Each structure stands twice: as structure tokens, then as C-alpha cells.
Amino acid sequence: MRSKLWKLVLGAAAAAALSTGATAEEPKYGGVLNLVVASEAPSFDGHIETTFGTIHPIAPFYSLLVRVNPDNPGDPTDIQCDLCETFETSADGLTWTFKIKSGVTFHDGTPLTSADILATYNKIINPPEGIRSARKDFYLMVDSVTAPDDSTVVFQLKYPSGAFLPALADPFNFIYSKKDLDEHGYEWHQKNVNGTGPFIFVSADPGASVEGKKNPNYHHKGKPYLDGFKAIIATDMSARVQAIEGGRADIEFRGFPPKQRDELVAALGDKITVQESDWNCVLIVTPNHDRAPMNDVRVRRALSLAIDRWGGSQYLSNIAIVKTVGGIVFPNHPLAATEEELVQIAGYGKDLEANRAEARRLLKEAGHENVKIIFNNRGVDQPYKVVGTWLVDQWKQVGIEAEQQVNPSPVFYDILRKTREFDVSIDFNCQSLVNPIADVSFFLPGGGSQFSGVQDPEITRIYDELSKAGTAEQQRSLMRQLEKRILDETASQFITLWWYKINPHRSYVKGWKIPPSHYLAQQLDHIWLDKDS
Amino acid sequence: MWQYIIKRLFLMIPTVIGAAVIIFILPRLMPGDICELRYAESSNYSLEQVNLCRQTLGLNDPVLVQFGEFLWGIVTFNFGDSMWTGRPIIHEIGLRFELSLQVAIMATIVSVAIAIPLGTLSAVYQNTWIDYIVRGVSIAGIAMPSFWLGILIILALLTVSEAMTGTRWSPPIEYVPIWEDPLYNLSMLIWPALATGYRYSAVSTRMTRSSLLEVLREDYVRTARAKGLMEKLIINRHALKNALLPVITIIGMEFAFLMGGLVVTEQVFNLNGLGRLLVQAVTQKDYTMTQAIVMIIVLVFVFCNIVVDILYAWLDPRIRYS
Numbered sequence: 001m002r003s004k005l006w007k008l009v010l011g012a013a014a015a016a017a018l019s020t021g022a023t024a025e026e027p028k029y030g031g032v033l034n035l036v037v038a039s040e041a042p043s044f045d046g047h048i049e050t051t052f053g054t055i056h057p058i059a060p061f062y063s064l065l066v067r068v069n070p071d072n073p074g075d076p077t078d079i080q081c082d083l084c085e086t087f088e089t090s091a092d093g094l095t096w097t098f099k100i101k102s103g104v105t106f107h108d109g110t111p112l113t114s115a116d117i118l119a120t121y122n123k124i125i126n127p128p129e130g131i132r133s134a135r136k137d138f139y140l141m142v143d144s145v146t147a148p149d150d151s152t153v154v155f156q157l158k159y160p161s162g163a164f165l166p167a168l169a170d171p172f173n174f175i176y177s178k179k180d181l182d183e184h185g186y187e188w189h190q191k192n193v194n195g196t197g198p199f200i201f202v203s204a205d206p207g208a209s210v211e212g213k214k215n216p217n218y219h220h221k222g223k224p225y226l227d228g229f230k231a232i233i234a235t236d237m238s239a240r241v242q243a244i245e246g247g248r249a250d251i252e253f254r255g256f257p258p259k260q261r262d263e264l265v266a267a268l269g270d271k272i273t274v275q276e277s278d279w280n281c282v283l284i285v286t287p288n289h290d291r292a293p294m295n296d297v298r299v300r301r302a303l304s305l306a307i308d309r310w311g312g313s314q315y316l317s318n319i320a321i322v323k324t325v326g327g328i329v330f331p332n333h334p335l336a337a338t339e340e341e342l343v344q345i346a347g348y349g350k351d352l353e354a355n356r357a358e359a360r361r362l363l364k365e366a367g368h369e370n371v372k373i374i375f376n377n378r379g380v381d382q383p384y385k386v387v388g389t390w391l392v393d394q395w396k397q398v399g400i401e402a403e404q405q406v407n408p409s410p411v412f413y414d415i416l417r418k419t420r421e422f423d424v425s426i427d428f429n430c431q432s433l434v435n436p437i438a439d440v441s442f443f444l445p446g447g448g449s450q451f452s453g454v455q456d457p458e459i460t461r462i463y464d465e466l467s468k469a470g471t472a473e474q475q476r477s478l479m480r481q482l483e484k485r486i487l488d489e490t491a492s493q494f495i496t497l498w499w500y501k502i503n504p505h506r507s508y509v510k511g512w513k514i515p516p517s518h519y520l521a522q523q524l525d526h527i528w529l530d531k532d533s
Numbered sequence: 534m535w536q537y538i539i540k541r542l543f544l545m546i547p548t549v550i551g552a553a554v555i556i557f558i559l560p561r562l563m564p565g566d567i568c569e570l571r572y573a574e575s576s577n578y579s580l581e582q583v584n585l586c587r588q589t590l591g592l593n594d595p596v597l598v599q600f601g602e603f604l605w606g607i608v609t610f611n612f613g614d615s616m617w618t619g620r621p622i623i624h625e626i627g628l629r630f631e632l633s634l635q636v637a638i639m640a641t642i643v644s645v646a647i648a649i650p651l652g653t654l655s656a657v658y659q660n661t662w663i664d665y666i667v668r669g670v671s672i673a674g675i676a677m678p679s680f681w682l683g684i685l686i687i688l689a690l691l692t693v694s695e696a697m698t699g700t701r702w703s704p705p706i707e708y709v710p711i712w713e714d715p716l717y718n719l720s721m722l723i724w725p726a727l728a729t730g731y732r733y734s735a736v737s738t739r740m741t742r743s744s745l746l747e748v749l750r751e752d753y754v755r756t757a758r759a760k761g762l763m764e765k766l767i768i769n770r771h772a773l774k775n776a777l778l779p780v781i782t783i784i785g786m787e788f789a790f791l792m793g794g795l796v797v798t799e800q801v802f803n804l805n806g807l808g809r810l811l812v813q814a815v816t817q818k819d820y821t822m823t824q825a826i827v828m829i830i831v832l833v834f835v836f837c838n839i840v841v842d843i844l845y846a847w848l849d850p851r852i853r854y855s
Contacts, residue, residue: 207809
């Protein structure tokens, strides 16, 4: 029996799930999918990496314990078994039991047992001294992991948490063979591949491509449909666009800006299909609370009030990969603010002139009319520089003169995280699974990803209550309190516009449905090619 | 001659050491490091993981120890592993060197094939319509960045192929060695070679022209003409050989540049070459890889310089004996 908590969240999202059900088309077998990837995998080990450069070419070789339904990736609550047969949780939500599929083998022929799952999650959650694990903090609620028999894995939690199952379904949680970990050590997977996924590793040509062939013994019967795939590294966007246009590649999974979409559509007509979705990434304006004038809440509120989010959504989305107006939770999620709720927050009201008049009043009251600020931005065109330039203009409308310093990534991060020589900086929150309760921990004072210097015990208190809330109604109510506290009362940080994912691909690529993240649904077992249509 | 070559080889050593010091210091002056960057995109940034990464990569070691390891790497030609991918640097560079070398050779062939005849024609027919056209073409080549010409070439290929076959065709984006599939290889590399070769030829054409004009005004050419030698013979046998001295310098330097400097052109044509690897290494703050590639490029430059000097000495005996 699944937990009551999980059922509530599932129920709230049922409509969305139904609207994106499985396609009626009959899948066809055969063909090789050529995909272009903008970045090279630093290593093949998903447990230590954080980039789509690893996910796109390597995820097809592996399975997960549970995963987001690839036929319905738009629904963040539709998590299903991958290597498990079933899973259930105790009534108190503290014990999660997973029954593992039988007859599954790794690509080297080793049979999969619960010991492999246990060894994998021990590596992720409790890595040995000196071994990195990029997401071990996702599992702070886990007390222990055990494998009582060959086909059962049990996670014992310290407290029930709505963030646990989505954390398990993280696409980087590749399941490794215990034998490999025991025999070759914990760093072997950085350069070697042995999974249970739909494709078997063939070759990796550094800086060029990664190739996989169909796994005939894949545990999802009848899949994969493709004979293989090739992930071709193409760091330049124009090269990726031209590769799709010239038939050298079929798809790019991260996404293109609107201009490139329009170019492809103009060139290829009905030979190109465009899928679009809200993207679980957002640029966040981060004031430096340790420096004047940003230590004054009135100035911070004025910064947010000056921004025309609704207008920006309409016009900026024509040139940049941002679109949707939202609060701290991914838009359209059951826990996200509705439009009626949003307009109650400072900077979200639809009367722009009233917002800006209030901003000017606050600046005057604080003695910071015509204030000059240093604005740290990242030297990445989409969407950082576009959004940054837009913000500078927005702030100018209320008399704030922002000197935008566009820095290369290493310098940008150094300023944001180490020297903190900025008044305002762009920061970002980009997640794989939509897991609002975990995602909003980004805003917590003292958190690992928090560089505003905010000190507000109330934010922490509300979040603590939220993370332990038993019902969806309670979660929703607490989320609104938290949102109001962060974006309005303290204006500790504020949201610009949520990213918008645009994936043009060759129309003969079938079965792939756009997820709200470029990390999700990348095992490719549900994709097929229909070049005859 | 041998004494000259040995002297030139010894002069390499201070050049290489100087370059090593600069390339070791410069990347480290820029804020941030590879570990910071590697975990930058993490949805849960952890200082603990960043520090662990620094420890693993030896970034916490004293700077002198790191420099000593780098120098020893140059001496033994073993630059260690890439900090970003963990793979041996020599292997990573070797994979790209082949492609970059082929593009450099092809571009040089294109350039020489265009520059010498056009430059000669332009000089011989000075101030005629031929000269004006050649000068116009070469100025356009200098003014036009090769990557931009590359983009135009790709767009033209897409458009022309659609007009001719109904399907859009673009050059392959994956490298295959020439001995495995010559047609595929050439269909990928001919375009960047043309784009860079044209720009490269523009400089050489102008140099050939001005150098030949200077030589054609020399006394010995006048003497040859006075003796009644055929104009064709005077140009080919007496003037051109001497006029090529500065052209060879240009060709040598451009060839060395092509080995690591085709950064944007490689991006446009998706070539997995040394230039792209260098840019990636710099942006990823992969110190070991950056140092190794720059040192390889320095060595290529030094080697090309020596070859040019030797050719100079061979073409002009006065240099060898001075």
C-alpha cells in the first residue's frame, strides 16, 4: 500500500497525467537515433556528475530503481518502477519496500539482485571517505538501506518525506553492479560502463561521440525499439541546428532558443516537429544582504517591484528561453501558486505603474533614490545575458542604475560564492525532477546553494513545517507562506521568469515526449523512428 | 649547415621554458577553479564535494610542486591526465592532432595553390584589370573571417543541395580518418580547408605580389632581360625563387597557427580539433590540459620557425654563412 501522502499528490495531478497519455501510434523497430549534445561528459559516473553532458549519452546504458514515466514525463508525480517490480510504503511513511525484478542481467551477463541496488545506494548516500557523491544531501531523511533477501530492498526513513521518492527517481542514480564496485573500486564507472539499460555501450570517442547498440535482454519487454543510438558532441549551437537541418542529426534534447526553432521550421516545414514545455529552471535575482543598500528590505522589494514580469513573459519569450511567470514552485505543479495568488506578491501585481510608484516610494524612504548597484551576471547568452540586460532596463525605470558585469562562468561563480563582491547577482535553480519540497530548499538561509547571506529564522521554521506536512492541503498552505516570506516580506531573493524548453526534432522521431527538464526521460527505450511516414 | 641547425635547436630551450612559466601562471590568475565549476550546475552545491574534488586533483598541493610536475611532464612528454575527463592528455591530444594536422595541410595546399599563381599574375600584370581583381579577392579574404565564410559555405550547401536534390545536405559532423573512408573524410574536411585556405591565401597572395614586384626591380633581373632571356624563364627561375623567402615565412607561421588557432572554424564545422579542445580546457579551467595543448602549440610554432629558417638558409646561402 502506498502512503496516504503520496496518493494525495498523485490525485492532485491526475488530470495532467491523463492529458498526456500514451500515443496511439504503433511503434516501429529498427534504425539508429543520432542526437547532438552540446557538452561532453566529464565522466560516465552519474553519481558524481551534474551535467546533461553525462545524462544524454550515458543514461541509455543504465536503469534506475524507479523513474519518471517516459510516456508521461510532464507529470512530475508519475513515478513508476524501472528495476523494481513493485514498491510500497508503510502507513507511517517511514518504511519503503521495493521488490526487484527477477531475470535482469547486466550487460556483462551478471544477474541483478537487491545487493546491486543496495551497493549503488550506499555509494550515493554513504560514499566511503574520499569518494564524491553529488547528491548525497538529497537523502538526509534516509536512516538505513538494507537488502533482506535477493529480491527486496528496504529504505528506512528518519521521518516521512514527500521528497524521498522523487529523489530516488533522480535520473543520475544509475544502478551499478556490486561486483564491479567490489572488484574495480568506486571510480571504475567514471571511465567504464556496465548497466542494465536498453542499450549496450559500444564506444566513446573523446570529444566526438558515444555509441550504443540495442540490448536484446532489456528488462522492459519489447523495448528498446531502436537498433542503437549515437550521441554526437557539437558544442556550437549553429552546428547543432545545421546538423538537424542537414539530416546529420535527428534531435537535440536540451533545447533551442525561439530564433533557432523558427529557422528550423522555416527550413524544414512538416519535416520538423516542435515540442515545448515549461522548464524546471529559473534565474533568481540574489541581493547581497551583507552589503548596503541590499541589507535594506525596502531596496530589495523595490528591485522586485520594478520588474514587469507579465510583459516580459510576452515579449522576452520571443528571443529567449524564458516565458512563464511563477513563484518559487515550478509553474502548474499542484503546489505552485495560481495567478490569483501570485498577484498578491510584491512585483507580481498587474498594475505596473502602481508597482513602480511603490518601488520609487520605497527607495525614497530608504534614502536610495537613483542608487547605483553592481550586478554580477554570467557570460552565457541564453538566457543569462538576455535576462540580465532586460533586468537592467527594468530597474532603470525606477531610478536604479545597475552596472552589469558579465563574467565568464568561473569568475561569475567565484564572485557569487567566494568573494561576494556584488550588490545583486543572478543565480539559478535548475532541477531534474520536479520535487517542489526539495527544490525550494534552495532558498533556505545557510543552505549549500544559498549565497544571498539571508538570515531569517522564519523561513527556516516554515520550511521545517512544510517538509513534515502530512497532507497536500497543509503543504500547499505552508508553501504559500514560505513563498510570501521569501519573495515579498523579506524579498530575500526573487524570481525572474521560468525557463521555457523548446525541442525541435525530425518528425520521424516518435515516442519522445518533452519533459520539464533536460535531464529526464533520456533512456531512449521509448523512442522509435518512422522514416516512412 | 648542421652547425646552424644545432644552434637553432638549442635556442628552442629558453623559448619553451619561458612559455611554460607563462602558461602555468596565467590560468591560475583567473578566479575560480575546475572543481568549483564542475559542481556549479549542481542543484545542491556542496562545498564538501568541491574540496574533495580539489584534493583528488592535487589543486591543494603547493604551487611549486604543481609546477615541478608540469615541467617534468614536458621533459618526459607525459602531461598526466586531463582534470576534466580523467583521461591521459597525450591520448586526448593525439585524437585531435590528426584532424588538425589534416586540416592544416589541406588549407596550406589550398592556400599555396591559390596564392603563388595569383600573386605572380598580380605582380606581372601590375596595375591591369587582372591585378585589380586579384587584389580585390585577396583583400576580401583578409577582411572576411574564415568562420564566417564557413557559415556561408554551410548555408550555401544546404540551399543548393535542396534546390538540386530536394533534400538538405550539410557536411558530416563526425570525423573519420582519411584511410578509413576517404570520400566521407574529404566531404567533411574540404569545406573548412577551403574556408581557412582562402583567408590564408589572401595574406600569401599579397606577400607574393609585393615581394615579386620588389625582386623584378632588382639589377640582376634587369641584366637577365638585357641578355634577352625569356620573361617566363626570368620570373620562374630567377625572380620567383627569391621572392618566395618572405612568403615561406608567412606560410610557416600560418601553418603553425592552423594547428591550434582554428577555434571558431572548428566550432562551426564541428571539428574535434585542437583549437576546440583548447577552448574547452580553458573554459573548464582544466589546467593540465590547457598547459599541455599550449606547450604542443608552442612546440609546433618553434618547429615551424626552425623549418622556415632552414629553408631560408637553403634558399639564400648568405644566411647560412653569416
